[in-house]
Amino acid sequence: MNNPYFDLLMWARGPGFDIALTILIGGLLLRVVEIVVLSRKKDLAKPKGSPVLQGLKTIFTRSVPRKGLIKEAPVTYIGGYIFHIGFAIAFLFLGAHIALIDDLIGIQWPEANKALIETAAALAVVALIALAWTRITNPVRRALTTFDDWLVWLLSILPLVTGYIAVNRIFGDGTLMMAIHMLSAEALMVAFPFTKLMHAVTFAMARYYNGSIQGRKGAES
Amino acid sequence: MTATLERGLNALREQIDAPVASFFTSCVSCGLCAEACIFYKETGDPELTPIHKLDLMRRVWSNEYTLFGRAKSMLGMGHKITEGDLTKWERLVYDSCTMCGRCTLVCPVGNDIAMMIRKMREGMSSSGHAPAELVGAAERHSDYGSPMGKLHTMLAAKIKAAEKETGIPIEMDKAGVDYLVLLSAQEIVEYSDVLPALARIFKKAGVTWTISNEGFEATNVGVQIGNRDIARNLVSMVVGAAEKLGVKGIISPECGHAYQALRWEGPNLIGRSYDFEVVHIIELLDRLAAQGKLKTKGKDHTRLTFHDPCQINRRGGINKEPRRLLDMVADNFIETEDAGTMNWCCGGGGGVGANDRAADLRFKAFNRKKRQFEGVGAEKVVTMCAYCHHTLDEQLELHNMDSIETQGLTEMIGEYLDDEA
Missing domain, CATH: 1.10.1060 (Fumarate Reductase Iron-sulfur Protein; Chain B, domain 2)
Incomplete structure (x- = not known):
């Protein structure tokens, strides 16, 4: 109990996490309500296709790129897939994360083995570095990039790197590293509602609207 | 501020x-x-x-x-x-x-x-x-009934010519017919072969139709400029004409944004659903073919390809219809890369074609179509939007590719219509 970082870890696990979770959930609700209250006018044109069904379908189908597009922007597409899948595996299938979720909402599922999780995390980090590289070198991506993009990039890579270091005790004090890992995840949670991280929730709304607009016309989406 | x-x-x-x-x-x-x-x-x-x-x-x-x-x-x-x-x-x-x-x-x-x-x-x-050219077109359409100014006399002349060519009378402002036919100014001025084609196709199919002096022009520069008030007025002209004549439907001509304006934006612009149907001419021809009311004879052997108008296919959902029709009248039809839903734009839609400031951009954009047409060795390009047609003609000329023939699909169907069947 003499570890000087113990209190920091305890804070990160306790009040820190509670504060971050409150901001995350409160912020998320606020941002979603902020969108929904704007509503949209009823469309009076007689539908040719099925707007609702196609809207729902598009939430899933838009995860697949259009034919030929991957070769136009391979790093963005492939890096994007690897990052999202890698991050999801590391986040959702690590035993400690499952225990945390179980604690919060009482749901649990089997954990994945360590090699899979570490490979996933490492690939996600490599993908993020590649994506950052194209953000600097690709003129379109560079022109679109704002502070928000770099902040989100940093907040996404930190939990992956610090988690890997803490679990494998690569360097530094184990307790401190675990505290830093938790704080980095909490920073991600706090920033979530106020940055483009919101897309992780609102993509479903955007894809639904896109699909329903096209679907009404009997057009593809 | x-x-x-x-x-x-x-x-x-x-x-x-x-x-x-x-x-x-x-x-x-x-x-x-x-x-x-x-x-x-x-x-x-x-x-x-x-x-x-x-x-x-x-x-x-x-x-x-x-x-x-x-x-x-x-x-x-x-x-x-x-x-x-x-x-x-x-x-x-x-x-x-x-x-x-x-x-x-x-x-x-x-x-x-x-x-x-x-x-x-x-x-x-x-x-x-908004670009001055589009604002001017909006004023002309609001004041004189078409973005190219008053076309009533020219339309009357084209109708007379079509009647003479086909021997089929075309009655203006006839109440109680099946369809009110709309045209785009481009078709009245530049591609008037469409009128005799329609007269012959509809006579054969037993479809009754008319053209209204009060609203015969389908385009809607209000939609292109982004002005709901103008767009509403232009849609209202046509809706008013259709309701006065008590037609079952309006035929949206071979024009991309006209279809968007009439079929999809129109009810929202005027604030109520229509009591009549709005059908794109190619949708209707496909329907008539499926009902056995449209029969063709012979085939075009030219190596031809199809240009999908964005507002009719990608944003309008009319994709298979033109292909079924083309298969009836062409036996050397080849698709370009990305044809169909993901087809590349001609570069002239959405008001860009009327915008002089955009001439250079339009020229550069067409390089995509140029490569696509060259890629399939097209001798002829068929489309279903008069403005795409106009842009194709303009840009093929500018790109020294004027040996490639262009044609609207309705005219092409008219050309191969079996008048005896």
């Missing part, structure tokens, strides 16, 4: 709804929309990235419709819009976007970027930033 700027901002505010907010919230600035954009791809100019073209509307949304943005604005940190911004964005919103909607189908989070450009143009036009 000037009065015009304030008017523009107000118009933009009116356009912000839940879909727009969900789109801006979801954007991850990945830049993939640029890969779908003909103007970016053919110029390599990152300024022309579709989502960037919406940046002014995004700022209004961020500054005024998000709590965080409002807080930033109150602290004086919001990125305000100036008159100079609006001037700068004219090139992005009008000159380098045909609202073709390829970006809309590519965006991984599902943003309907083309729809937002349509909305952003409302703000641009309200603040006096």
Whole structure:
């Protein structure tokens, strides 16, 4: 109990996490309500296709790129897939994360083995570095990039790197590293509602609207 | 702040709804929309990235419709819009976007970027930033019934010529017929072969039809400029004519944005659903063929390809119909790469073709079509939009490819109609 970082870890696990979770959930609700209250006018044109069904379908189908597009922007597409899948595996299938979720909402599922999780995390980090590289070198991506993009990039890579270091005790004090890992995840949670991280929730709304607009016309989406 | 700027901002505010907010919230600035954009791809100019073209509307949304943005604005940190911004964005919103909607189908989070450009143009036009040529066309259409001015006399002459050619009488303003036929000004002035084709096809199929002196022109520059009031007036002219004559339906001609304006925007512009059907001419011809009422004889052996008009296929859902019709009359029909839903725009739609400032961009954009046509060795290009047709003619000439023939699909069907069957 003499570890000087113990209190920091305890804070990160306790009040820190509670504060971050409150901001995350409160912020998320606020941002979603902020969108929904704007509503949209009823469309009076007689539908040719099925707007609702196609809207729902598009939430899933838009995860697949259009034919030929991957070769136009391979790093963005492939890096994007690897990052999202890698991050999801590391986040959702690590035993400690499952225990945390179980604690919060009482749901649990089997954990994945360590090699899979570490490979996933490492690939996600490599993908993020590649994506950052194209953000600097690709003129379109560079022109679109704002502070928000770099902040989100940093907040996404930190939990992956610090988690890997803490679990494998690569360097530094184990307790401190675990505290830093938790704080980095909490920073991600706090920033979530106020940055483009919101897309992780609102993509479903955007894809639904896109699909329903096209679907009404009997057009593809 | 000037009065015009304030008017523009107000118009933009009116356009912000839940879909727009969900789109801006979801954007991850990945830049993939640029890969779908003909103007970016053919110029390599990152300024022309579709989502960037919406940046002014995004700022209004961020500054005024998000709590965080409002807080930033109150602290004086919001990125305000100036008159100079609006001037700068004219090139992005009008000159380098045909609202073709390829970006809309590519965006991984599902943003309907083309729809937002349509909305952003409302703000641009309200603040006096619409291209002069389009504003002029809107005035002519409102005052004289067509974007090219008063065409009543020319239409009467073309109808007489069609009657003489076919021996089929065409009665104007005839009540109680099946369909009110609309034309685009382009068809009246440039591609009038469509009239005799329609007369013969409909006579054979037993379809009754008429043309109204009060509303015969289908195009809608209000939709292109982004002015709901003008768009509503133009739609109302046609709807009024249809209701007065008590027709069962309106036939939307071979014109891309006219179909969007009449079929999809129209009821929302006038605030009520129609009691009649709006059908695109190619949809109707396909339907008649399926019912056995449209029979053709012989086939075109030319190596030909089809150009999909964005507003009719990608944004209008009419994809298989023209292909079924082409198969009836052509035996050397070859598709270009990306044909169908993801076809590349001709570069002239959405008002770009009428905008002199965009001439250079239009020329560059057409290099895509040029390569596609060369890739399949096309001797002829068929389309189903008179404005695409016009742009193809213009650009094939400018690109020294005028040996390639062009034709509207309705005229082509007319040419191979079996008059004896």
